[in-house]
Amino acid sequence: MHLDRFLEEEPLDMREFNPGNVAEVAAVLMETLHSPRRRQILQNFIDHATAECNGDHDALMASCSRKRQSYAYWATGAKDGRDGLPQSYEELVPYYRGLIEANMHLIHLDVEKLIVGDDDLMVEGIVHQLIRGNQAPLMGLEVDDPGAVYQLSRRTLIIFVFDEDSLGCGEHSYVDGPTLNKHLSKVEPDLVPEVFWNNPLTGKIN
Numbered sequence: 106m107h108l109d110r111f112l113e114e115e116p117l118d119m120r121e122f123n124p125g126n127v128a129e130v131a132a133v134l135m136e137t138l139h140s141p142r143r144r145q146i147l148q149n150f151i152d153h154a155t156a157e158c159n160g161d162h163d164a165l166m167a168s169c170s171r172k173r174q175s176y177a178y179w180a181t182g183a184k185d186g187r188d189g190l191p192q193s194y195e196e197l198v199p200y201y202r203g204l205i206e207a208n209m210h211l212i213h214l215d216v217e218k219l220i221v222g223d224d225d226l227m228v229e230g231i232v233h234q235l236i237r238g239n240q241a242p243l244m245g246l247e248v249d250d251p252g253a254v255y256q257l258s259r260r261t262l263i264i265f266v267f268d269e270d271s272l273g274c275g276e277h278s279y280v281d282g283p284t285l286n287k288h289l290s291k292v293e294p295d296l297v298p299e300v301f302w303n304n305p306l307t308g309k310i311n
Contacts (some may be wrong), residue, residue, distance in 0.1 A: 106134050107218040114260045114288075117213055117233045119296035124158030127214040127228065134219055143221045145271035150226050153265075153273055158212065160205045160305030169197055170268040175275035176200075181282040206306050211235045211298070229262040235292070235301055246286055254292045254301065259284060 123129075128151045135151070138144050149168055156164035174197050176190035191197040204210055217230040236244075239251040248255060259280055266275035302310050 106130075106137075106220075108216075112215055112217050112231045112260075114231055114258060116256050116258050116290040117215065117231070119256070119292055119298075122213050122233065122235075122298060124211050124213055124300075125155065127216055128154045128158070130216045130219060134221070138221065140223075142223055142271065146223075146226055146267050147221050149267065149271050149273055150221075150265060154214075157201075157210050160210050162202055162205055162306065165201050166198060168273055169194060170270065170272035170274040172268050172270075172272075173274050175266060175277070177275075177277045179277070179279045180284075186277075202306065206304065207240065208301065208304050208307075208310060209234065209236060209240070211301055224267055226265040226267070227262065228265070230260070231258055232261045233258050235297070241289065244284055246284065246289060248286075248289065248291075250291065254294075254297045255289045256292050257284070257288055258290070259288050 131147055131151045131154070135144065135147050138147060153165065153168040156162075156168060171194045174191055174193050175187075176192065176197075177186040178190060179186040191200045211234070213233040214228065215231040215233065216228060218228065220227045234257045236255055236257055237251070238248040238253045238255055241248045241251075241255065244257075262279045264277045264279075265273055266277070268274040304310055
């Protein structure tokens with residue numbers, strides 16, 4: 106499925122921020138699929154995306170293959186997009202736990218294209234991720250308020266890879282160039298979702 110227009114790489118109105126958006130879009134696509142294999146792959150994607158946005162580590166890991174994993178993040182000029190990313194199930198467990206504990210699992214993926222194959226699923230769109238200002242330097246970014254919440258908006262293409270059991274065994278993400286300060290926008294305090302301050306693994310965030 107695809108939209109008949111291109112999405113702009115710009116901040117999302119926080120009143121429309123919905124971490125479950127990509128799963129909802131995928132559920133609509135499911136109604137058009139008839140191949141059992143592709144339906145299994147899409148269902149795994151829905152389960153994975155739902156578990157991630159809810160910070161449900163157990164459900165998230167249940168959607169991942171124990172047989173093999175391959176994660177990569179490619180940007181213009183990147184020497185090795187696999188550096189620091191998990192390449193096995195054993196590495197994936199703490200990776201996802203750390204992602205949730207860092208409160209970086211709340212993402213609204215505005216879908217432009219969603220394609221399901223027999224072994225891979227591709228989604229392209231604008232990823233809107235919420236981060237704390239004090240996390241920005243870890244991404245090489247500068248902010249004027251480390252205690253504020255920021256929205257990071259980037260056009261991203263992600264290819265999800267699946268094993269013979271239709272379980273996720275990799276994610277390969279592609280962006281055009283480095284993440285810059287122009288991709289950040291400060292979120293007004295009253296528009297930060299309440300769920301952002303209630304981490305499912307670590308509890309309330311001050």
